[in-house]
Amino acid sequence: MYRTHTCGELNIASAGSEVTLCGWVQKSRDLGGMTFIDLRDRYGITQLVFNIDTDKKLCEEARKLGREYVIQASGKVVERSSKNLKIPTGEIEIAVSSLTVLNPSELPPFTIEDETDGGDELRMKYRYLDLRRPVLKQNIYLRHVIAREVRKYMDSLGFIEIETPVLINSTPEGARDFVVPSRLNPGKFYALPQSPQTFKQLLMAAGFDKYFQIVKCFRDEDLRADRQPEFTQIDCEMSFVEQEDILTTFEGMAKHLFREVKGINFTEQFRRLSYEEALNSYGTDKPDLRFDMKFTDITCIVKGKGFPVFDSAEYAGGITVSGCSEYTRRQLDELTEFVKRPQIGAKGLVYVRYGADGSLKSSADKFFSPCDIELWAKETKSSPGDLILILAGAKKKTLAALSELRLEMGRRLGQRNPDNYVPLWVVDFPLLEWDDETQRYYAMHHPFTSPKPEDMPFMDADPGKARANAYDLVINGIEIGGGSIRIHDSSVQKQMFRTLGFSEEEAASQFGFIIDAFRYGAPPHGGIAFGLDRLTAVFAGQDSIRDFIAFPKNNAGKDVMIDSPSVISPKQLDELMISVRK
């Protein structure tokens, strides 16, 4: 071993002992006859000190060390004269008696500190240097701790972690698959799994009644800022359970994580909202409940007064923003601009200022009597001092726009504190989604999701109305997991395929093996999957998942550090019996 201690563990109790440390030169400074070096490793920073009077040669060597040199230093732990109480090792320093350069370093392309001068592109290219920054190191450590605690919890309940294959078959439903040409089977391809969905259901058929796996999944999508072609799921499935059992089990997991990782104790049951309630009250199936600001549907009371915007609207809804009645014209214009942005798409914004003096002033005064406006204030449960913001138009679009406005107002009011966590189950999702383009229904979750038994009659008559035994776990407006109770009855499965427009042959060719499996005694079962990347980011109070992945890809799906993907040799293409088109 090159060292006796790490750079994070020595303190005043160690004073007097002889130690050897290894690490990277964080910075170095000369003060008169003394040279001080901050030596960094994964665990912290320890100050090394060299005295020109005591050992001139050694001190001169120390002065030659550049940033990021890897060194080994031995010496005595001594109490510092000027202490730094901000770091655990700040009361001591090492009076170095011998020094070895283990590896020199060229000057790094950016500074290795939390506040760095390196741009995104540069830091991605030198990811191994970026990862030296404490902030990134903590992210990666947090991810490890979360995965460890998930496993600990699952193991305590008797779940078995089982690896499912990475080389599987392409499935036409859902997102695009990455494929892998098979050399041993020319013209044929494996596909990388978007999730282990079918395999975990087969494991249930096999009698493993409590399965989980922390597993890489793959999706060949056009990447958005916060998507990665490979991502990690905490994938879980149980047999002989109903929806309530799944919710209880995994609410337990979330609580375990909050307690062990964040020191937060959730004693109450997590809130639950139906999909419909969530949509009507917050305009989204993943509401941020760190603040309330619930929507009020005022469609009925605003119509028929001659205001064309409202009269033509399918829906009009308002939110009450506490204490913002003094918003200036400019601030209100800003909000109007905000909702008119193309990605939000509202046509305009109607507001009511409910003055502290009880006065009500609306931007739609022209069309509405004071009495009308008073009714709005009453319906939206507003009080003096509040600001009422109203959007109107097509229902679906307006709900979504109002949701964005609500989030913006929450942000402005400082009600979206990343250290405050409000988890929520959204339940009773619709089973199916209608797609206008292909003129057919798609499974909202996947084709194995069970309809609610009481909604089975809708399956033929009005499939869009059928609700599923499906649920999402949402934290602070971010969906971190979702799942469903699966179909285990083959007649229900057949009905589902029929509703999705599959012929029996199509169903058999795409899902034959799982239909087969279910003929030999499949137990009732259900499960859930969590996005580990996103869960970790949420636990760190951050939005982007990229900094919680050691080696992420950029938005073009590239790893610029290793320059992947890249061309392969003609010999490889020959062996695989494929050609690249020009």
Place this chain on the structure above:
Amino acid sequence: MYRTHTCGELNIASAGSEVTLCGWVQKSRDLGGMTFIDLRDRYGITQLVFNIDTDKKLCEEARKLGREYVIQASGKVVERSSKNLKIPTGEIEIAVSSLTVLNPSELPPFTIEDETDGGDELRMKYRYLDLRRPVLKQNIYLRHVIAREVRKYMDSLGFIEIETPVLINSTPEGARDFVVPSRLNPGKFYALPQSPQTFKQLLMAAGFDKYFQIVKCFRDEDLRADRQPEFTQIDCEMSFVEQEDILTTFEGMAKHLFREVKGINFTEQFRRLSYEEALNSYGTDKPDLRFDMKFTDITCIVKGKGFPVFDSAEYAGGITVSGCSEYTRRQLDELTEFVKRPQIGAKGLVYVRYGADGSLKSSADKFFSPCDIELWAKETKSSPGDLILILAGAKKKTLAALSELRLEMGRRLGQRNPDNYVPLWVVDFPLLEWDDETQRYYAMHHPFTSPKPEDMPFMDADPGKARANAYDLVINGIEIGGGSIRIHDSSVQKQMFRTLGFSEEEAASQFGFIIDAFRYGAPPHGGIAFGLDRLTAVFAGQDSIRDFIAFPKNNAGKDVMIDSPSVISPKQLDELMISVRK
């Protein structure tokens, strides 16, 4: 929840309580007015009993249940009149009062029992049924326990599990890569990792000084019986360590596993052999040390006596087989046939029977005096009652053949008990291997393995002589892990590439990013990787890894259950800008 208990947990202490169980009908039998059903789940088997006098309708329902039906049964736990003490639940049965068929089953294609009537092919096609057999279930559970205990041990030492990417670049050294065409980057390909080698080294450069990962790796090889295209590694790396630190740390892991998983306490240090010793003493770099039967090199004493086989031999070696002096002519002929098999390839076998009476009888009596034979006996440390077996020929081939003969004799003597575990470190591997076909050296481990400092002078002069800081962990003759101290000095790395015949440009184009990384202060580091599939098989005392993987591929790289790989749609090929050659 559909059940109150599992089928493995009820015993006499539960007698009198009302319970609900779920599971699969293992078998059913009618005895007079009684019907007995063995109900099976992951945890065990519990007997259900139905009495035609008590409840005729229910009993008749029970009689209709077929094998592998999934049922739910409620009733009272009662003490059995005829107990089965072989199973934990054998003292009780459930007097069933209500019964629900959760899912019927068609007759399965083979019997779901440890001793099954299903052939390999059939069981692979219905893997989910095969996995219902207790023996397979235990294998998968064992794998889970080993992975869990590995993580527990690594975590206790401060290792962090870090996920490395699955979509990386193809590397021309080593085995064939699986590749993944990139739709977003037409004409370019990702490759699936054969190991996270370069990434774990980058993590060391990034300052994560203790990394591990249980991770899928991929190799597109022509499959042999015991290889899988995807396999799982326990991948580990440490910084600021020397070889001794790695051996100590991972010997600790192996001991932890033996203790926690098998209840075996290894108090002594594992044996160590150099590669050279292993080869000379046992003819292999992975000797099975459950028995000794060491080789004696008798080349010098057998030559020059006129026996052409020996006179022309580069090497002659013998093993002493205790207590086999009474082997019959037929048994000895069998052994001769054994060593002459093409896969072993010896020309013949010379033996000496050392009778209990002290007599020495050799098959080469014609050419050697009693005095010569006596010397052989003395050199091989044989005693009366022993059988001496001698092979001769080209050294490398003869050592390998003698190794096979040694294993065969160990087997015949019953000295290869799967419940006896003898771990061994093999160290001081050669750095390079010469390849006759391409007329160049290849790295025996990989191009980042560090030569022993004292062997650096050989690197230019006689590269084949250089030994590496590389090591394997061998248990019972099976290599379960291997690793090395890596090169962290860029001048040594350059020398290595030179010795391997890479031009600077070639080295830069293939390994540029890691060469770059090492310019910015790479710490001394080293690591090891274990094959989880193999480790699990060894812990179960079995040879084939296939039954320790939930969904393995067959020897053609196919998953016959899901019929993978398969053809993909023309649309997918178009999007990927590739064509399949006819």
